[in-house]
Amino acid sequence: MRQLCMPQGLSSDELSKLETLICSARSVQRGEALYRSGDRFDSIYAVRSGSMKTLMAHRDGREQVTGLRLAGEALGLDGISEDVHACSAVALEDSTVCIVPYGALKRLCREISSMQERMHKLLGAQIVREAAQMMMLGSLSADERVASFLLDVSERNAQRGYSSAEFNLRMTREDMGSYLGMTLETVSRTLSKFQKRGLIDTQGKHIRIVDLPGLRQV
């Protein structure tokens, strides 16, 4: 957990302070919401096991997947600006999260400058990730989006010490489509096409990347 939540730049003394702060964990069943858009914000979270999706709704009620969080990644930053969550977070499989009370975290950030640094970088990294996602939605074709998404998940798996070539994506095709700005049918067709071309090997939610360079230059 230490690596996962707040990896770098903390002394072990500081780490123990952090650990007093992470006062609790919580398990979330598949399909259950950790928080919903409109809920009061009082904690941020780190996915300890499993995976989650974040959703945002239009005025008309249509929901779109705005993010995927794998084990070790942070969740809940969407509530900071308004003290109310802007997104909902739903478990893609039975999962557990660490709960980090925001008030206590703020205090710690004031006491320990390396914690402040971490916090800023966490927020800043989310900003950059989302900007990259905007670029993807704004200027890539369906093929390019799917390839780019697979490569992103692969890379994030690698960073967490798992296989970058083979993984289980717990999202449905509909979730993927919603996240990538296309229909579930197009997602399915694109994955089939990649398989025929020998770029990947899919069996439902299990995905193996066969030709990494090939996928990169889709």
Added chain:
Amino acid sequence: MRQLCMPQGLSSDELSKLETLICSARSVQRGEALYRSGDRFDSIYAVRSGSMKTLMAHRDGREQVTGLRLAGEALGLDGISEDVHACSAVALEDSTVCIVPYGALKRLCREISSMQERMHKLLGAQIVREAAQMMMLGSLSADERVASFLLDVSERNAQRGYSSAEFNLRMTREDMGSYLGMTLETVSRTLSKFQKRGLIDTQGKHIRIVDLPGLRQV
């Protein structure tokens, strides 16, 4: 400037500390870059006058507009996570910006908890805005995107005390298209269509919103 940069929750004592921090301003000519992707990050900025766009590049060099900043809005947060700017910021017209050195700002955030609060909310708001933009790109039609963009600019103008019904958009149709994930031709056609329907009145970059409710339900 006081309202613009850091409006709420600061005592006047705190404000004067902030003002010692904003040590300088800078003017940026139309078309000139305030910073470029890859530049070392050491300051955040607030647009004092004029307007700017942010750009991000794909590996292949294609650039996309990822943001529009009007007077009073913050700029440069894309550099926090990696100490290097992820975007470029280019002036849409002759503009001036306040320079806020990040190191000094961090120190101030540790001393004054309301400053820390402001900083977190600034970053959090950017995260939520970008998520909303992702939604727009992922699930709206061309018409809906243009309408949504015009309403967004209108609202931001209102917040800054300018007219919400009439404004000058200094972006080109190409910039707008890039930002909205469509071609400049489609932007132009959509604006013409809105004009024919009596929703707006355009003359080049000058835009007047004639039928606000109508535009909302496009």
Added chain:
DNA sequence: CGTAAGGTTGATAGGACTCAATTTTAGTGG
């Protein structure tokens, strides 16, 4: 005032969506 950049509009083509029919997977309960 000239000229290049920006904007508009038209015709055509193609990529992704929609609707629909099956097949496959996975979660539930006997």
Added chain:
DNA sequence: CCACTAAAATTGAGTCCTATCAACCTTACG
């Protein structure tokens, strides 16, 4: 543990929206 069933995934056919290519007009800057 296996059968059952609803959810998820695949594939096809036809259509529509938006991109592309092209010509022309307008604006603004030097």
